[in-house]
Amino acid sequence: MFSPEKIITLENEHESGVHNKIEIVITRGEGARLWDAEGNEYIDCMSGHGVASVGHANPAVIEAVSAQIRRITTNHPTFYNEQRARLMAKLIEIAPPGLERVFLCNSGTEAVEGALKFARATTGRTAFVSTMRSFHGRTMGALATTWNKSYRKPFKPLMPGVTFVPYDKLERMEQVVDDETAAVIIEVVQGEGGVNPGTGDYLREVQTLCHERGALFIVDEVQTGFGRTGKMFASQHYGLEPDLMTLAKAIAGGLPMGAVLIGPRVGQIPPKSHNNTFGGNPLCCAAANAAIDFMVEQDLPGRSARLGALMMEGFRAIDSDLIREVRGLGLMIGIQLKRPSGSYLATLAEEGVLGLSAGSTVMRFLPPLVISEEDVETVVEKVAKVLTA
Numbered sequence: 218m219f220s221p222e223k224i225i226t227l228e229n230e231h232e233s234g235v236h237n238k239i240e241i242v243i244t245r246g247e248g249a250r251l252w253d254a255e256g257n258e259y260i261d262c263m264s265g266h267g268v269a270s271v272g273h274a275n276p277a278v279i280e281a282v283s284a285q286i287r288r289i290t291t292n293h294p295t296f297y298n299e300q301r302a303r304l305m306a307k308l309i310e311i312a313p314p315g316l317e318r319v320f321l322c323n324s325g326t327e328a329v330e331g332a333l334k335f336a337r338a339t340t341g342r343t344a345f346v347s348t349m350r351s352f353h354g355r356t357m358g359a360l361a362t363t364w365n366k367s368y369r370k371p372f373k374p375l376m377p378g379v380t381f382v383p384y385d386k387l388e389r390m391e392q393v394v395d396d397e398t399a400a401v402i403i404e405v406v407q408g409e410g411g412v413n414p415g416t417g418d419y420l421r422e423v424q425t426l427c428h429e430r431g432a433l434f435i436v437d438e439v440q441t442g443f444g445r446t447g448k449m450f451a452s453q454h455y456g457l458e459p460d461l462m463t464l465a466k467a468i469a470g471g472l473p474m475g476a477v478l479i480g481p482r483v484g485q486i487p488p489k490s491h492n493n494t495f496g497g498n499p500l501c502c503a504a505a506n507a508a509i510d511f512m513v514e515q516d517l518p519g520r521s522a523r524l525g526a527l528m529m530e531g532f533r534a535i536d537s538d539l540i541r542e543v544r545g546l547g548l549m550i551g552i553q554l555k556r557p558s559g560s561y562l563a564t565l566a567e568e569g570v571l572g573l574s575a576g577s578t579v580m581r582f583l584p585p586l587v588i589s590e591e592d593v594e595t596v597v598e599k600v601a602k603v604l605t606a
Contacts, residue, residue, distance in 0.1 A: 221254040241566070246273025249588035251571065260592050262572045262584040267408070267440045267549075270467035270517065271508045272587040278470035281507035282500060290500045294321070294492075300502035307509055308464075308478060311449050315458045318479040321497035325439035325465030326354025328475035329402070332461040333358045333376075334491050335477065336400035336433045339484040344378040344397040346390065346432075350410030350576075351381075353402060353437055353463075362402050364410065384410075385419050387426075394426055400433035400461070401426075405451035405546075408440040411576045412544055412551025417455035424457055433460040433482060439475070440549070443467040444512050444586050447522030447547035454546070470508035474501040517586040521547040524593050528582065531597030537604040548588070552580040552600070561603050568599040 219227070221242045228238070242254040249272060251259045264270060271278065285300065292298045305319040320331050337343060347353070347362040354360065360369055361376035369375060378397075382389040384407060394401060401423055407413040427434040436459035441451035445467065448454050452462065460482045465475035475496075479486070495501075512518070525547040532543040532552055539561075541553040554561065558580045562572050565580075575581040582596070 224254065239563075239566070248272040248274075249585040249592055258569060259566070260570045260584070260588070260596055262570055262582045262596060264583050264585045265466075265471070266573065267445060267466045267583045269471055270443055270445060270586045271470050271511050272585045273471070275470055275508070275511065275587075277507045277511045278472075278504050281503045282472070285500050285503035288499070291495065291498045293494065294497050298497070298499050298502070300499040300506060301497045304497075304502045304505050304509075307506060308476060311509065311513070312462065312478050313450060313452045313458055315480045316462060316478040317481065318483075320477040320479065320491065321502075322475040322477070322493050323473050323495050324354075324475045325437075325463065326356045326359045326475075327493065327496075328439065328463035328465055328477050329353045329359040329362070329437065330356055331477045331491050332402070332435050332463050333362070333400070335461060335479065335483055335486050336435065338487050338490045340399045340431070340433060342397050342399035342432070344380070344395075344399060346380050346382060346393055346398055346401045348384040348403055348407075349381050350384055350407050350413060351402075351404060351437075352407070352409030353404075354439075384413060385415050387419055387422050390423055391426060394430050394432055396431065398430065398432040400435045402435040402437060404437045404441065405454070405457070406441050406446060406549055408549065408581070409575055411553065411579045412549060412581055414544065414546050420455050420457055424459075427460070428482075435459065435461040435463065437463045439463055439465045440583075441546075443509070444518035444521050445547055445549050445583070447518055447525060449512070449518050451546065468508070469501045469505040470511075472501045472504040474505055512586075515587075518547075521586045524548060524586075524588060524590060525550065527590065528593050528597060531594070532600065535597075535601045535604060537601070539604050545582075548582070548584055548586055550582045551575055552582075552604075554578045554580065554604075564603045564606075565599060568603065570596050570599045572600075 251261045351364045353362045361379045380393045424434045442464045460480045462478040
């Protein structure tokens, strides 16, 4: 076996350079816990950027994947497959009302690419409206609708016709959505943009505006989906009925998968307008079927609502001059600091808790939804220790 030092050296020598690295070599996980190569144990409040919602090494997912890999791993959507059919039906069953079709892919940014293409192909329009502080992915189409200028600038010119407006403020949205707008793309809670929840009135008004002006309403639930915010989907907090809803991250218990759910206002999508080789492969579909069944059977959305409220209450009780605001929904929580968050997250990791940033000054917490109440209390204690030191 390679030593931790050897592993770090090899990755540093051969890594593309696009990732910021933390010098911790993770070797295994179980539930909401991770262990590194030196035997140190961590409470995981990153969950792979929101992926491991059903926990690491979830037995139901392991069993489903183990059984499926012995049968068939890949099967292009040209052919029918039981696991894919079951998953599509399951997604529509748990989704907000009105969604009736499914496009399966491999990631969140691919799901956004699909939604953008479907909107242009079916409306005949070419413009999009996104919001400031949004994050929708880093492939070229999705990147064009992502706010962070440092992500976009190196790759200009990007897809033209994208307008950014302030989030949670309707006036500017009303000014720019017109008869050239194919769709508005929006997050119910902006994750990468600082864990900023939108208000129900605003989100419903944006939906109504889209209906009135012939634009499609795309809700990006890549990070908020599958119980993270206290409902199966964040749209359900406010009775939203998206025309297109993008999904990924937690959908398949840790395996790479994304999806676009499609409503009737989208109309008929032209054949061959979008495709991929691995989308809807039986292995990932089996994992997703098991993960979603586990979420429903264990009521992980309800658990997220309860433990998220406990964590948020604990963070808000911390007496620290560093804290500007604590905000979030369910187990998607951000602590806005008055200083850059990086050094505090590094110190927190030394205390055995792994969190992540959202923007330069926000500590973000996305623990697996199976985290225990005891671990939530420990996380609050460790954060208080770091921010009051």
